[in-house]
Amino acid sequence: MVAITxxxxxxxxxxxxxxxxxEAENRLEAFSENHSLHEELTYIADSFQQLRGICQVVELPAAALMSExxxxxxxxxxxxxxxxxxxALGNAIVLLTRYFDYVQLKNRTLPALLIQGLNDLRQANGKALIQESHFFSADLSVARTPPAKxxxxxxxEMPALARRLRHMYQVGLLGILRNQSAKPNLxxxxxxLARLDKAAGPCGMSRFLWVAQGVLTAMFSDDMAITSARKALLSQYDRQLKGLVYGGEQAFDAEPPLLLVKESLYVVSLSQQQSGVVDEIKTAFSLKNSIxxxxxxxxxxxxxxxxxSVIRSVASAMRExxxxxxxxxxxxxxxVADTNYQQVGESLQRLGSTLSMIGKDEDAAAIKQRGAEVGKWSADQSVEGEAFHALVDDLLTIENVAANLERSLAPEDDVHRAASNSSISLYQLDEARMTVVGECRAGLALAKRSVSSFMDNNWDAMHLSNLPGTFASIAGGLMFLELERAKSVTESCHKYIVKQLIEGTSNPTREDMETLADAxxxxxxxxESMEEQKPIGDGVLEVAEESMKALGYPVNKVA
Structure with missing residues (x-):
């Protein structure tokens, strides 16, 4: 017999x-209505056993496993x-049907398309999930290239450093698990991991730390989907870090599980990056992926x-x-021009209907009533009258409803405070806040560049001379944003730089500079998470506070 390939x-x-x-779908439906029809299940099981054989013949490994x-x-x-x-079985039948259609139309197999469906089915039946890299292969014996410095x-000193850096990692991981802003957390x-890798040097865990950095870099730079399988992978990294914290010095000489390395390499292989740690890993392991x-x-x-997102689409349409x-x-x-108030009234009616759809019945009723009134206005309606100004106020109210559907600024009390005043446009307030956030971030970037120049030029304090004014600007911006905790951290950084780096008599260590950079x-x-309107949470500030405490300049706690 000739194999069909x-x-x-x-x-x-x-x-x-x-x-x-x-036929399997129909029989499953019959069984769902009458659980005594066991012969239907027998037919379904036999049918999928035969389908598994067909899939093996046409070399569709994912479909064969799904059928099994x-x-x-x-x-x-x-x-x-x-x-x-x-x-779960019904969903699997639908998914497998679509997969066969996909293979026929696209003439490509892409086994990864069935991974989530397989896991949904296995989860419903109490089985362990399969890895995202199940159908992926790589030579796992390859050493790290280039080797760690x-x-x-x-x-x-490593276990103590590992404890602090694990906390930093956990803050980001918690944000990922809570579906918060991905990029700052990644x-x-x-x-x-980069800090830990640099501090650990050549050791058994070196290759794991290198590959894990590649995964996080790839997920960040390619804006990869944060699937449940990838959340599980990042959680496994934390378990490896836990071993470094509690396993003592010898834990750094251990080798990580090969399956963990394989899963990590699969994620890296999906990246489009051709530089940095991602390119190093791709080159070392000869990683190639068709997608x-x-x-x-x-x-x-x-x-x-x-x-x-339907809600985002609704808000965008309202805004337009x-x-x-x-x-x-x-x-x-x-x-400048005559206004057709009949069309304005019709637009208000449409907005009212949209508000009703999203449950804003009170606002909907008010705007519909306003629309009925405006539709009767003549072209020479007074723009100085009370009715015209009332219309403008109503529009501002609707605009803020749309803004509240889209926005999620941190901290939350700022949202509540702004939302309580319907006379303020939330979109304009957001723009003002983002301008200040951008200026603060620019100041922090300048501070980090100055510290880097200070290190690269034999601890020449001249490179830090502009920082007192820079930190004063940052503090002013954070005060405007009412981010007192972040402001307290930057004040401690400022104090450390002045007392230890500018006025100090001894040079700091490079580890001290890395710790300052952490803060x-x-x-x-x-x-950055505020700019993306996906708050990362205060955990990252807790990490910054720990860094300053390690430098001997603890942050004043905000009441």
């Missing part, structure tokens, strides 16, 4: 496969019946029919309509 040959078997899946899992799930349903298991830090985690993570997520969306209304009213107030970076990441 070309996926286009699936066409000859597609009709039979579709018939099998449709579905057959096992059907048999297990006879003993452990539950609606969740039935639904020798560290200046004593091995006896950068924080990557910095923690990037961006393409993979796009193909997944095509196959599963994923859609974007409000902008057009504001423009019309602005033209009317300047007497400045923590505040920077906190502000």
């Amino acid at each position: 070309n996926t286009t040959s699936l066409t000859f078997l597609k009709e039979a496969i579709d018939s099998t899946l449709t 899992e579905m057959g096992l799930a059907a048999r297990e349903l006879r003993d452990k019946v539950s609606d969740a298991r039935i639904q 020798v560290s200046e830090l004593k091995r006896s 950068k924080l985690m990557a910095r923690a 990037t993570d961006e393409e993979l997520q796009r193909e997944l969306a095509l196959m599963t029919g994923a859609s974007g 309509e409000i902008a057009e209304l504001k423009h019309s009213l602005d033209m009317a107030s300047q007497g 400045l970076t923590g505040v920077d990441y906190y502000l």
Whole structure:
């Protein structure tokens, strides 16, 4: 018998496969209505066992594994019946049907497209999840290239440093697990591993720290999807760090699990980056992948029919309509053109209907009433009258409703404080805040560059002479933003730089400078998360406070 190896040959078997899946779906539906029909499950299990054989012949390993899992799930349903298991099997049938359609139309297999479906089915049946790299292979015996540089830090000092850097990593990990802003959290985690890798030097854990940095760098730079499998991978990294904290000096000579390395290499292989640590890892392990993570997520969306945020779309549409209304009213107030108030009234009615759809019934009723009134205005309506100003106030109220659907600024009490005053445009307030945040971040970037120049030029304090004024500007900005905790951290950094680096008589160690950079970076990441309107939380500031405490300049706690 000649093996069918070309996926286009699936066409000859597609009709039979579709018939099998449709019949299995119908029989599963019959069983869901009458759990005594065990013969239906037997038919389903046998059908998927046959389908598994077909998938092996046409070399579709992911579909073969899915068929096998579905057959096992059907048999297990006879003993452990539950609606969740039935639904999981039904979802798997739909997904596998779409996968065969995808393979036939695209002429590419992409086994990774079925990983999540496989795990959903296994989870429903109480089985361990398979790795995202299940269908990926790499030579795991490759050594780190180039090797780690020798560290200046004593091995006896490593567990204490590992404890602080693990806390830094955990702050970022917690943000990832809570689905907070990904980029600042990933950068924080990557910095923690980079610092630990630099301090550890050549050791058994060196290759793991190197590869893990590559994963975090790839996820950050490529804006990769944060899937449940990748959250689990990042959590496994934390368990390795825990071993370094509590295992003593010898823990650094241990070798990490090879499966952890394999899963990490798979993520790196999906990256588009061609430089830095990602390129080093790709070159060392000869990693090649026919698809990037961006393409993979796009193909997944095509196959599963994923859609974007409805709420965000609604808010965006409201914002555009409000902008057009504001423009019309602005033209009317300047007497530049005659305004068609009937169209304005119709727009207000549409906005009212949108508000009703999202549950803002009180605002909806008010704006619809206003729309009915405005629709009766004549072209020479007075723009100085009370009615016109009331319309402008109503528009501002709707604008703030739309803004509150989109925005999520930190800290939360600022949102509540601004939202309590409907006379302030939240969009304009956000713009003002972001301008100040940007200026503060620019000041922190200048501070870090100055400290770096100070180190590179034999501890020449001249490179720090501009920092007192810079920190005064940063403090002023943080005071305006009412971020007292972040302000306290920068004040401690300022005090350390003046007392120890500018006025001090002895040179600091490079480890001290790295610790100072940790504190400045923590505040920077906190502000970066505000720019993205996805707050990272105060945990990153706690890490910054620990860094300053380690330098002997503890932060004054904010009441």
